[in-house]
Amino acid sequence: MDKYVATVGLLLAPVDGKYTCTRSSEKGMMIVLILTLTVSMCSLSCKKDSPPEPPGTKPGKRDYMWTVDTISYPGSFQTTMRDIWGSAPNNVYIVGHNDQPGPGTMFRYDGTRWRTTGFHAAEGGRIAGPVSLSAIYGTGPSDIYAVGQRFQTNPNPPPNFLDSSLIIHFDGSQWSEVQLPRRGRQLVGITATSSLTLWAGGTYGSLYRYAGSSWRFYQTDTLFWFSEFDADQNDHFALAYTPSPLIQSPSRYFLLRWIEPVWEIVDSFSVSPGYVARFGNVDLSNIGGALYSAGDGVFKKNSSSWLKVLDSWPYPIYGLDGTRAEQVFAVGESASIYHFNGVDWNKYQQFFRDGVYCSAVWCTEEEVFVVGTDGNRTFVYHGK
DSSP, X not given: OOOOOXXXXXXXXXXXXXXXXXXXXXXXXXXXXXXXXXXXXXXXXXXXXXXXXXXXXXXXXXOOXXXXXXXXXXXXXXXXXXXXXXXXXXXXXXXXXXXXXXXXXXEEEOSSOEEEOOOBGXXXXXXXXXXXXXXXXXXXXXXXXXXXXXEEEOSSOSSSEEEEEEEEEEOSSOEEEOOOSSOOSOEEEEEESSSSOEEEEEGGGOEEEEOSSOEEEOOOOTTOXXXXXXXXXSOEEEEEEEEOXXXXXXXXXXXXXXXXXXXXXXXXXXXXXXXXXXXXXXXXXXXXXXXXXXXXXXXXXXXXXXXEEEOOTTSOEEEXXXXXXXXXXXXXXXXXXXXXXXXXXXXXXXXXXXXXXXXXEEEOSSOEEEEEEOSSSEEEEEEO
């Protein structure tokens, strides 16, 4: 299905030395020759043993060979994946929504093809009921979490249906549901902000924290709808918003910082005609030790302020990932895929398509996966 082409280049540097000596004894000639050869060998040895060029100074790879996989679950009208995470290019997961209540909400790429993971009871797994997934994050191939919601009938409508928080975990052999201390509403994002701390949050103030042994529910203002979490070298941050009173569209965006035991507001801006974004309000990502945010472009945290490093107008950015400052990907509306290689931003124009939005990206130094949807099908853009 996919074609892989590897090009190996060898650069050889010849050394040509000439040694001459006149009016000298044979012994003198030998001494000169030995000293010259010693110096030459030392020079070659020093060059061979010199430290390699720091990886941070090398521009990120840009000349990818791209393929596009179309993913749809058999018999479904909608297969819309939203998030992506991988431990290696042959172990990549995508999660999202399917109009069938459970199956077709998670797929895994094994290096050859995409298949459903079979986590749901309808596919032989352990997770039952009508569920939908929003985000996925792992610390390794045997420690992966996915979050979303479970639907249930409301005994006192309206509304006719309610959703509750869902967290599932993969231990390397099977997916199982995490037993939460208290049920919140739909979860939208999950990220580890340190080696021992994971945050999962979502609508109506739903917020959970895992600190090495168990999940804890945090009581927060239900007006805060959490969407993303990440950290820089000093602090843990979250993105949140408050919905408009009559509709569930955002009215104000917030940047929060964790100051034990609460999330404190660092900055915010209102959604109004002509507003100017003060930071990226959709995604957070630590890349090479620096914190980036996405929304109306790409922003990079600089001390206490945010510097806009990519203006993507009129197409917002929804997802970020990278391995270092010279290898950063940003994806968004109309199948916009941008790459920063440490020198400049490049947009892959061949993928531009109205009606397709790319919501997430995951990459290594050599490969990149971008997940997008047209509202019915899912597309995975794979560069390597």
